[in-house]
Amino acid sequence: MLAFLILVASWIGSSSQTPGIMDEIAMLESANSSLLRYPTAFTQNIVPKQIHSHNDYWRDVPLLTALSFGVASVEADVWLVNETLYIGHEMAALTPDRTFDSLYIQPLVSIIDGQNPKSQFTPNQTSINGVFDTASSTPLQLLVDMKTDGPSTLPFVLYALQPLRERGYLTTCESNGTCTQAPVVVVGTGNTPLAGVQALSPRDFFFDAPLTTLNSTFDITLSPIASTDYEVAVGWSGIGSINDTQLAAIKKFVGDAHSLNIRARFWDTPGWPISARNNVWKTLIDNGADWLNADDLEAAATMF
Known part of the structure; x- marks a missing residue:
C-alpha cells in the first residue's frame, strides 16, 4: 500500500x-x-451463496458460469460408457470431449491450485483455500448424479476424483467420525448406491440422503445434504397463499434434516411464472431450506 x-x-x-x-x-x-x-484473484469480489446449479453442465460454460454468480453447489450427470465417465442429461447428449474429467475435475484442480500459490509467503501455510477468494474456507459442493448402474459406476467416479484427492482437496470423514473440511465436498445422487458409499473408509464421497424419509442411518459423516422432489413433498405452485399443510411440510422436512446436522434441498421447484417461482424460493429460504435449487442462476443470486 x-x-x-x-x-x-x-x-x-x-x-x-x-x-x-x-x-x-x-x-x-x-x-x-x-x-x-x-495470485488469488480468479474469483475476486464473488460472494458465495447457498445456490445449487441444477443440471450445471447445460450452461454455456459449465462450472465457471456457476462460480461467477457465487453458486456454491453444482450438479453433473455422469454416464459410464466404455470405462469413461461422460457428462450429459441423456445418452443422445453425450460427446467424446465432454467428460467428468474435462468439465469438472481438471478445471477444479486448476482453480484450487491457483488459489493456493506456492511462494515465499506461504511456506508454513497449513490450510487450503477454496475456490472463493472472498470466503476461502467455504467449500464447493459437487453433486454427481449417476445415470448408469450405481455399483458399476461408483468405482470409476472414485478413481476420477484422484487428482483432487491426492492434493488434499476433498472433504474427508474417518471411520471414527472425524471429518476434515477441504475445498470440495463430493456427493453422490441419482443411482449412487448407498451401501457402496457406506463402505468407504475413509470417506471422501458422500450420499444425498432422502429428505422425506430421514432416519438414524444418516448423519453428517455420510450425508451432508438431503434432497427431495418439491412437487411431491410440498406441492404449492407459488400462486396464491401457501396453505398450513404445505408450510408445515417444509418446516418438518427442514427440521428433520437440521436435527441431524444435514442441509436440506428441494428440487423440481416451479420455474414459471417468474413471480410464482420467486414466491416459492423466498418461502423455502425463509423457512430454513439450505440450498436453493435453481436453473436461472442470475435470478437466484438476487434472492440473497
Missing part, C-alpha cells in the same frame, strides 16, 4: 496538471502495474 501511495504521489508531483482519480486508475491499468495483480 505504501509503495502504491508513493507511486501515485510521484505521478502527481511530476505532472503540470494534477490528474483526477480516474486518470490515476487508467494509468495503473494501462501500465499493467504489478501493484494491481495478486
Whole structure:
C-alpha cells in the first residue's frame, strides 16, 4: 500500500496538471502495474451463496458460469460408457470431449491450485483455500448424479476424483467420525448406491440422503445434504397463499434434516411464472431450506 501511495504521489508531483482519480486508475491499468495483480484473484469480489446449479453442465460454460454468480453447489450427470465417465442429461447428449474429467475435475484442480500459490509467503501455510477468494474456507459442493448402474459406476467416479484427492482437496470423514473440511465436498445422487458409499473408509464421497424419509442411518459423516422432489413433498405452485399443510411440510422436512446436522434441498421447484417461482424460493429460504435449487442462476443470486 505504501509503495502504491508513493507511486501515485510521484505521478502527481511530476505532472503540470494534477490528474483526477480516474486518470490515476487508467494509468495503473494501462501500465499493467504489478501493484494491481495478486495470485488469488480468479474469483475476486464473488460472494458465495447457498445456490445449487441444477443440471450445471447445460450452461454455456459449465462450472465457471456457476462460480461467477457465487453458486456454491453444482450438479453433473455422469454416464459410464466404455470405462469413461461422460457428462450429459441423456445418452443422445453425450460427446467424446465432454467428460467428468474435462468439465469438472481438471478445471477444479486448476482453480484450487491457483488459489493456493506456492511462494515465499506461504511456506508454513497449513490450510487450503477454496475456490472463493472472498470466503476461502467455504467449500464447493459437487453433486454427481449417476445415470448408469450405481455399483458399476461408483468405482470409476472414485478413481476420477484422484487428482483432487491426492492434493488434499476433498472433504474427508474417518471411520471414527472425524471429518476434515477441504475445498470440495463430493456427493453422490441419482443411482449412487448407498451401501457402496457406506463402505468407504475413509470417506471422501458422500450420499444425498432422502429428505422425506430421514432416519438414524444418516448423519453428517455420510450425508451432508438431503434432497427431495418439491412437487411431491410440498406441492404449492407459488400462486396464491401457501396453505398450513404445505408450510408445515417444509418446516418438518427442514427440521428433520437440521436435527441431524444435514442441509436440506428441494428440487423440481416451479420455474414459471417468474413471480410464482420467486414466491416459492423466498418461502423455502425463509423457512430454513439450505440450498436453493435453481436453473436461472442470475435470478437466484438476487434472492440473497
